[in-house]
Amino acid sequence: MSFPRVDFLYLSEPDMIKAGVRDVIGCTNCMEEVVKLLYKGDYRMGGESGNSHGCMVQFPKEPEFENMPKDGPDRRFMAMPAYLGGKFDMAGCKWYGSNVENRNKKMPRSCLMLTLNDKETGTPVAHMSANLVSAYRTAAIPGVGVKLLAKKDAKILGIVGPGYINNIIIETFAALRPSLDTLKIKGRGKESIDRCIEYVKKNCPQFKNFIICDTIEECVRDSDIMNFAVSTPTGGSETYPWIEREWVKPGALICTVGALNTSEDFIADPKTKLVVDNTKMYDTWAEEYPYPTFEKWFIFGSKFTDMxxxxxxxxxxxxxxxxxxxxxxxxxxxxxQIILYSIGGMPVEDVAWGKTCYETALKMGIGTKLNLWQEPYSY
Structure with a gap:
């Protein structure tokens, strides 16, 4: 940058695609570097602890004001600020609004933007479309789990919630485990299941067998890897998808980027390995959503902190x-060994993948240069 003039790069969704945002292996490798930095402590997120997932605007079930939105699945606005060190050395903030009813307008559930900021001055470096940044980094964190924890010869993948995120997760898992050849799907309706199968046939031709399951039990049984990604339920843990220990195949890896519930005995069993994306964030959730956290906050690892x-x-x-x-x-x-892996998601991931795509865009000459000011207005 050449101060005091400030220019930043605007990257549209088509720009981001050209810059490689859909590279599942590249994103997984990027997220592996991110989790190493998290474990080392070279990062900051929101709140005094530096571990807050973000600041969320939620709505009442029965608003007293006519125009105020009403609570519903995934109905919220959220700001997610972070700084990540290491080779990324970048600050940023993801902002999004989310509403399941967007599907009636043929829109994605969430609409997201990411701003990257110079760590010294706070001025913008880039402002980019972030739906794909968020989706692919969301898939890549369980992807790190598959890379490090799934059995090498895994053949059967089961998914609950055949929406957009799980489509990308299937693509990510398939790239990491070419041995996968059978996909089991539990969904709520034929339309989403058909879209999922169409996506997988186009992007993951290694899958030869598709099994549509009527129940979660059917989906879980015999699966080597599972992923749960359902819209955030409301009303407490009794609304979360449930699995029984006896359904789970020995050696299975169970991942969840959405809600999931199971018995305390299954979790407490010393033979069960419990993995999360950042223990410090779960501790912060336990402070922000006081006990019983799991009744208020659907992320599976919050059941661990309650226990x-x-x-x-x-x-x-x-x-x-x-x-x-x-x-x-x-x-x-x-x-x-059965492994239960809870993924909560963090803005450091958006900053990392956004910064990576931004650097690619610079090299390729992609994006639109915008001017903030030639020099700041003098008060």
């Missing part, structure tokens, strides 16, 4: 994927 609160689980049972990626914590310890 720790109750003395039913020791803190050391929650293991960081960053510790595994760094070699400080062992990964899979046996072929029949």
């Amino acid at each position: 720790i609160h109750d003395g039913k689980l020791t803190k050391d049972r929650m293991e960081d994927i960053g510790g595994i990626a760094s070699g400080a914590i062992p990964g899979r310890e046996s072929d029949d």
Whole structure:
């Protein structure tokens, strides 16, 4: 930058695609670097602890004002600021609004933008379309889990919630485990299931078998890898998808970027390995959504922190994927070990993948240069 003049780069969604935002292997490798930095501590997010997921605007179930939005699944606005060190060395903030009813307008559930900022001056470096940034980094964090924890010869992938995010997760998992050849799908309606199968046939030709499941149990049984990505339910943990220990295949990796619930006995069993994307963020959630956190906040790892609160689980049972990626914590310890992996998502991931795509855009001459000021107005 040449101060005091400030220019920044605007990147539209087509620009981001040209800059490689859909590179699932590149994004997974990027997220592996991110989780290592998280484990090391070279980052900051919101709040005094530096571990807040973000600041969320939620709405009442029955607003007293006529024009105020009403609570519903994924109905919120959210700002997610972060700084990430290492080779990224960048600050930024993702802002989004979300509403499941957007599908009636043929719009994505969430509309997102990401701003990258110079860490010294706070001035904008780039402002970019972030729906794909967010989607692909969301898929890449469980992708790191598959890379490090899934059995090498995994053949059967099961997914609950055949929406856009799970489509990209399937694509990511397939690239990381070419042995996958069977896809089991549990969805709410034929339309979303058909869209998912069409996407997979186009982008992941290694899948030869498609099994549409009527129940979650059917989907979970015999699956080597599972991922849950359903719209955020409201009304407490009884509304979350449920799995039984007896359904789960020995050696399975169960990932969830959405809601999931199971028995405390299954979680507490010392043979079950519990992995999260950042233990410090889960501790912060436990402060922001006081016990019982899992009743208010659907992320699966919050059930772990509630059980720790109750003395039913020791803190050391929650293991960081960053510790595994760094070699400080062992990964899979046996072929029949069941691993439960909770993914909450963090703005450091958006900053990392956004910065990576921004650097590619600069090299390729992609985007529109915009001027903030020639020199700032003098008060």
